[in-house]
Amino acid sequence: MSLRLPVLPNKAASPNHRKMQHAALAVLYTALVLLAVWVVRDFIRPVVWAAVVAIALWPLLRLIEGSSWFRGRATLIAGCLTLAVSLLLLLPLGIGIAQASNEAHDLIVWFRTVQENGIPLPHFVEHLPFGAHQVTAWWQANLAQPLRESPAIKSLHGAALMTFSRHFGMHAAHGLMLFGFMLVTLFIIFRAGSRLSDTLLKGACRAFGDDGAKLVAQMAKAVRGTVSGLVVVGLGEGLLLGVAYILASVPHAALLGLITALAAMLPFCAPLTFCAAALWLLLNGSLASAIALVVFGFVVVFIAEHFVRPVLIGNSARLPFLLVLFGILGGAQTFGLLGLFIGPALMTVLMVLWSEWVRH
Numbered sequence: 001m002s003l004r005l006p007v008l009p010n011k012a013a014s015p016n017h018r019k020m021q022h023a024a025l026a027v028l029y030t031a032l033v034l035l036a037v038w039v040v041r042d043f044i045r046p047v048v049w050a051a052v053v054a055i056a057l058w059p060l061l062r063l064i065e066g067s068s069w070f071r072g073r074a075t076l077i078a079g080c081l082t083l084a085v086s087l088l089l090l091l092p093l094g095i096g097i098a099q100a101s102n103e104a105h106d107l108i109v110w111f112r113t114v115q116e117n118g119i120p121l122p123h124f125v126e127h128l129p130f131g132a133h134q135v136t137a138w139w140q141a142n143l144a145q146p147l148r149e150s151p152a153i154k155s156l157h158g159a160a161l162m163t164f165s166r167h168f169g170m171h172a173a174h175g176l177m178l179f180g181f182m183l184v185t186l187f188i189i190f191r192a193g194s195r196l197s198d199t200l201l202k203g204a205c206r207a208f209g210d211d212g213a214k215l216v217a218q219m220a221k222a223v224r225g226t227v228s229g230l231v232v233v234g235l236g237e238g239l240l241l242g243v244a245y246i247l248a249s250v251p252h253a254a255l256l257g258l259i260t261a262l263a264a265m266l267p268f269c270a271p272l273t274f275c276a277a278a279l280w281l282l283l284n285g286s287l288a289s290a291i292a293l294v295v296f297g298f299v300v301v302f303i304a305e306h307f308v309r310p311v312l313i314g315n316s317a318r319l320p321f322l323l324v325l326f327g328i329l330g331g332a333q334t335f336g337l338l339g340l341f342i343g344p345a346l347m348t349v350l351m352v353l354w355s356e357w358v359r360h
Helices: 015-039 041-065 074-102 104-117 123-127 132-142 158-192 194-247 253-264 270-283 287-317 321-359
Strands: none
Touching: 015 041, 041 074, 041 158, 041 194, 041 321, 074 158, 074 253, 158 194, 194 253, 194 270, 194 287, 194 321, 253 270, 270 287, 287 321
């Protein structure tokens, strides 16, 4: 079955009629694009994540494509890179789950003990410079007695825990589905390779001219530099603090160092891990080790966050320190984790527009 377009009177010679047609066509295109975006709105985030990962690994992809061993094997290259990304993201989670499973028995025994006997008041509380009486009173009322009789534990009734578990399971299943969709999208991007990047640059050049294409390329460099800065600094902080955990005799120092590295990839999140380790040391009577770990951790974080990371990101995106900091923090506040990469890219656009304005 074929459709035949109706034959209409030829009014194309009228300039006004042509303008009306172009305006109506622009409205139709805009409406269709907005409708398509609305249909796939739940999958935009994993697609953007796949794009960020692909931009970060694009130089590696081009290097592999140029190798004589992998020439003409786009599917193999895409599969290997996608598998590597999935292992990089899932391996720390798997190690954490395995470690938690090994410690589950000891944790159950400890929980049963504190249910029957409570948690004794740490010795350092008595020597606090201020607030010792208030902390002691709260601890005696909520934690020192058997936890099954503690008001703090009784407030966590079973219905609330069941609701939390149900919601957590639903969110975990939804996140796993989006992660799988991100990997599929990433495989398709890698499979397309240079053909995709050339097509995108040609489309940007046709739509926005040569300056628009250059701006898109600079935004990609900003995203790549941001990923490099976050990952390199995170691994560096995790390595240094992992050594500190070993010296301070913190249990499972290697696993905690890996968790610290993941947390340090987000600006100013590393203190959550080494402060928790210092608290454990404090509760076990190692006051000097706890203080040393906190001081060393904050020195490492201060140097990494205020000097190393802005330099790594700013050099690739050609941004000053203040714009890098505003881009990372403001982007994270506005867009969540994706904002860590979107923010510096938007700051790059702002910097380029300002340079063009000053030049003209």
